[in-house]
Amino acid sequence: MQAQVLEGGFADLPIDASYAFRAVMTAMARPGDIVDVSGAKPPSPMSVAAGVVVLTLCDPETPIHLALSHDMPQVRDWITFHTGAPFVAAQDAMFALGAWDALSLADFPLGTAEYPDRSATVIVERQSLSHDGVVMRGPGIKEKTTLSLPDTRAFETNAAQFPLGLDFIFTCDDRLAALPRTTRVG
Amino acid sequence: MSDYNFAYLDEQTKRMIRRAILKGLAIPGYQVPFASREMPMPYGWGTGGVQVSAAVLTPDDTFKVIDQGADDTTNAVSIRRFFQKTAGVAVTEATSEASVIQTRHRIPEQDLRADQILVYQVPIPEPLRFLEPSEVETRKMHALEEYGLMHVKLYEDISQHGDIATAYAYPVKVEGRYVMDPSPIPKFDNPKLEMAGIQLFGAGREQRIYAIPPYTQVVSLDFDDYPFQPTKADHACDLCGAEDSYLDELIVDDAGGRMFMCSDTDYCATRRKQGHVGAQGVPYKEDAA
Numbered sequence: 001m002q003a004q005v006l007e008g009g010f011a012d013l014p015i016d017a018s019y020a021f022r023a024v025m026t027a028m029a030r031p032g033d034i035v036d037v038s039g040a041k042p043p044s045p046m047s048v049a050a051g052v053v054v055l056t057l058c059d060p061e062t063p064i065h066l067a068l069s070h071d072m073p074q075v076r077d078w079i080t081f082h083t084g085a086p087f088v089a090a091q092d093a094m095f096a097l098g099a100w101d102a103l104s105l106a107d108f109p110l111g112t113a114e115y116p117d118r119s120a121t122v123i124v125e126r127q128s129l130s131h132d133g134v135v136m137r138g139p140g141i142k143e144k145t146t147l148s149l150p151d152t153r154a155f156e157t158n159a160a161q162f163p164l165g166l167d168f169i170f171t172c173d174d175r176l177a178a179l180p181r182t183t184r185v186g
Numbered sequence: 187m188s189d190y191n192f193a194y195l196d197e198q199t200k201r202m203i204r205r206a207i208l209k210g211l212a213i214p215g216y217q218v219p220f221a222s223r224e225m226p227m228p229y230g231w232g233t234g235g236v237q238v239s240a241a242v243l244t245p246d247d248t249f250k251v252i253d254q255g256a257d258d259t260t261n262a263v264s265i266r267r268f269f270q271k272t273a274g275v276a277v278t279e280a281t282s283e284a285s286v287i288q289t290r291h292r293i294p295e296q297d298l299r300a301d302q303i304l305v306y307q308v309p310i311p312e313p314l315r316f317l318e319p320s321e322v323e324t325r326k327m328h329a330l331e332e333y334g335l336m337h338v339k340l341y342e343d344i345s346q347h348g349d350i351a352t353a354y355a356y357p358v359k360v361e362g363r364y365v366m367d368p369s370p371i372p373k374f375d376n377p378k379l380e381m382a383g384i385q386l387f388g389a390g391r392e393q394r395i396y397a398i399p400p401y402t403q404v405v406s407l408d409f410d411d412y413p414f415q416p417t418k419a420d421h422a423c424d425l426c427g428a429e430d431s432y433l434d435e436l437i438v439d440d441a442g443g444r445m446f447m448c449s450d451t452d453y454c455a456t457r458r459k460q461g462h463v464g465a466q467g468v469p470y471k472e473d474a475a
Binding site: 025 | 201
């Protein structure tokens with residue numbers, strides 16, 4: 001096994017994970033807010049932020065789907081070593097990781113009417129992440145905010161299915177933002 | 187530090203709770219099932235709130251615990267010490283200094299800021315439970331948005347008592363979708379559920395976590411001709427003179443003597459330090475016990 005696979009995890013797991021989760025929770029509770037995270041050094045093409053999210057939330061109980069953009073040996077080995085999360089097809093995923101164009105959103109579980117929480121959380125790797133973009137409103141947002149989204153239509157469709165739907169985490173370098181199903185875009 | 191893992195729980199348990207919190211925030215008011223753990227305190231003492239706090243705390247946090255508004259009850263003191271010991275966090279009784287506040291049955295009088303988190307201890311998370319004992323049925327009712335039964339209950343209140351008699355755990359509708367139990371806070375506190383901070387609810391025995399993100403619409407259920415009214419004792423605090431805070435009524439002697447005082451002890455103490463004196467109060471002295 002390559003040394004690179006064994007490295008890049010949290011140096012102090014309980015402490016690093018606590019800061020990381022606070023950042024992710026803040027992002028999910030305040031859609032559009034961009035937060036800084038640190039502590040993970042995953043192999044390319046994973047960003048630091050995507051690595052932090054995976055280390056913080058994934059373990060053997062969370063099936064994860066890698067889109068083609070990220071389905072490569074070094075990524076699989078790194079996630080396996082550090083989290084033990086099993087890799088699955090899109091329809092069985094609790095988490096999904098990939099570039100926007102590589103993700104087939106229609107395939108992910110949306111939850112059920114009785115258990116809307118049983119839906120996938122999609123980690124979308126982005127080249128850039130800024131407040132220069134689409135207007136967003138909804139829970140967690142005071143009046144309105146803006147975020148550079150890869151698409152508008154897809155998120156409108158997603159929000160229209162509430163309380164079912166996917167929840168998104170956008171990652172770019174060591175920063176991330178989130179867009180839960182409640183956020184109305186455009 | 188101690189020999190415990192940071193904040194007592196093991197990492198896999200915290201990840202499980204953290205995932206439930208994120209789904210809770212994404213579906214405001216929906217109760218996310220989670221695998222509640224045995225905690226070193228009995229059910230009913232805030233095990234749900236403690237598990238949520240354990241999953242949320244970082245070493246930089248300043249932690250406050252209130253029980254019915256008070257910082258100095260057995261329950262509040264023991265939970266505060268628990269995280270002081272297992273997470274090494276700073277603790278405070280001042281609402282403004284706290285970054286995470288765990289609460290049983292009150293929302294602090296002082297408005298919370300955007301950087302503050304309020305964690306509720308919840309006994310029965312299901313607002314429909316006393317109307318429909320079956321979990322299968324209540325889950326279906328939430329799925330179908332079938333909340334007629336709750337309105338019937340409030341209507342029966344009016345027909346029996348002439349008014350909506352529900353005074354605490356008053357049901358709310360979150361973001362126009364899920365009817366939610368705000369935990370047994372007095373209905374006086376309901377308007378404060380729309381706030382700048384993040385609100386997380388943990389029910390340990392019932393194994394549910396739910397959440398309200400900041401600035402989320404929270405509407406107390408009512409009728410056009412019987413609008414929701416937050417109520418409190420029609421009195422001012424006898425210690426600090428506050429007329430805008432929720433009051434406890436205390437019997438103070440065998441002769442029927444009574445006094446009203448703020449249920450939020452920090453709010454009352456802060457006001458007394460500022461020089462406010464109630465009808466039965468004495469001016470604040472720095473060295474007073």
